[in-house]
Amino acid sequence: MKKIIRVWDLPIRLFHWLLVLCIIGSIVSVNLGGNAMEWHAYFGYSILTLLIFRIVWGFIGSTHARFTSFAPNPKSILNYLQGKAPRVLGHNPLGAMSVFALLLVLSIQVVTGLFSDDEIAFQGPLAKFVSNSTVSSFSVVHEWNHLLIYALITIHIAAIIYYKKFKGEDLITPMISGDKEINPSEEASYLPSDLGRASKDGALQRGLALVLLSLIGVVVGYLITSS
Ligand code: HEM
Numbered sequence: 001m002k003k004i005i006r007v008w009d010l011p012i013r014l015f016h017w018l019l020v021l022c023i024i025g026s027i028v029s030v031n032l033g034g035n036a037m038e039w040h041a042y043f044g045y046s047i048l049t050l051l052i053f054r055i056v057w058g059f060i061g062s063t064h065a066r067f068t069s070f071a072p073n074p075k076s077i078l079n080y081l082q083g084k085a086p087r088v089l090g091h092n093p094l095g096a097m098s099v100f101a102l103l104l105v106l107s108i109q110v111v112t113g114l115f116s117d118d119e120i121a122f123q124g125p126l127a128k129f130v131s132n133s134t135v136s137s138f139s140v141v142h143e144w145n146h147l148l149i150y151a152l153i154t155i156h157i158a159a160i161i162y163y164k165k166f167k168g169e170d171l172i173t174p175m176i177s178g179d180k181e182i183n184p185s186e187e188a189s190y191l192p193s194d195l196g197r198a199s200k201d202g203a204l205q206r207g208l209a210l211v212l213l214s215l216i217g218v219v220v221g222y223l224i225t226s227s
């Protein structure tokens with residue numbers, strides 16, 4: 001019989017798909033320009049809120065959401081590349097590196113956006129607090145860092161297609177349903193301890209996540225509107 005194990009809690013799944021929507025929104029709006037720059041900022045503030053939530057959830061969230069459960073080290077990466085590592089329910093060491101890289105470049109993008117100026121009609125809400133040369137520097141980083149984001153997203157999606165096509169591993173369904181289905185024939189490729197580690201995803205975790213996200217949203221909203 002198949003083992004069905006909850007890996008991605010609802011907060012992680014919502015974080016992921018809301019992040020995807022907001023990034024699409026921020027890219028579409030910046031390309032429209034003009035009045036749509038307001039929307040670029042709103043999508044950016046939403047991404048800022050989501051990122052802060054994800055970072056906090058990485059410390060207090062369920063098993064597979066925690067950074068400590070998937071933080072890679074040189075040995076785990078080497079073992080994984082040499083095919084010596086057991087399969088894992090959560091992020092594998094390479095996937096984990098891409099998660100950390102994505103969170104980092106996205107954080108750089110939102111923070112620099114707050115201090116950027118398009119030199120037409122729109123500036124980030126914190127630009128007025130720093131010198132013109134600082135605004136220029138942040139705007140340059142904001143302009144170039146987006147290419148890094150595009151590159152990492154392309155690698156992210158290519159890796160997911162690669163796992164499906166060449167390794168027969170469907171990573172997308174669990175990011176939607178939350179569950180991984182393990183066939184009896186696959187069980188031996190996992191560590192038994194890993195198969196016993198489901199993520200808690202009950203009303204308590206979801207309630208806590210909702211309170212946390214709302215709180216972060218209010219603080220970000222307050223800081224943006226009061227500056
Ligand atoms: C704007 C584009 C995207 C960004 C910025 C992004 C970002 C991320 C991040 C940060 C994670 C880590 C989740 C966590 O632990 O918090 C992740 C995981 C994941 N993403 Fe995306 N993602 C994007 C698009 C997509 C798309 C289009 C798909 C589906 C085709 C997808 C499928 C997945 C899957 C399956 C995982 C889990 C990977 C694993 O099992 O290790 N992502 N993504």
Ligand code: HEM
Nearest residue numbers: 030041044045109110113114116117118123124139143146
């Ligand atoms: C992850 C979130 C974000 C993404 C992906 C993103 C992406 C971009 C891109 C692609 C550009 C055009 C760069 C160019 O070629 O000139 C841009 C410009 C800009 N963005 Fe963002 N941005 C994000 C967040 C923010 C935030 C939070 C703000 C703050 C309100 C912001 C404010 C600006 C401004 C003022 C510009 C014009 C800067 C210039 O022309 O040099 N962005 N952004």
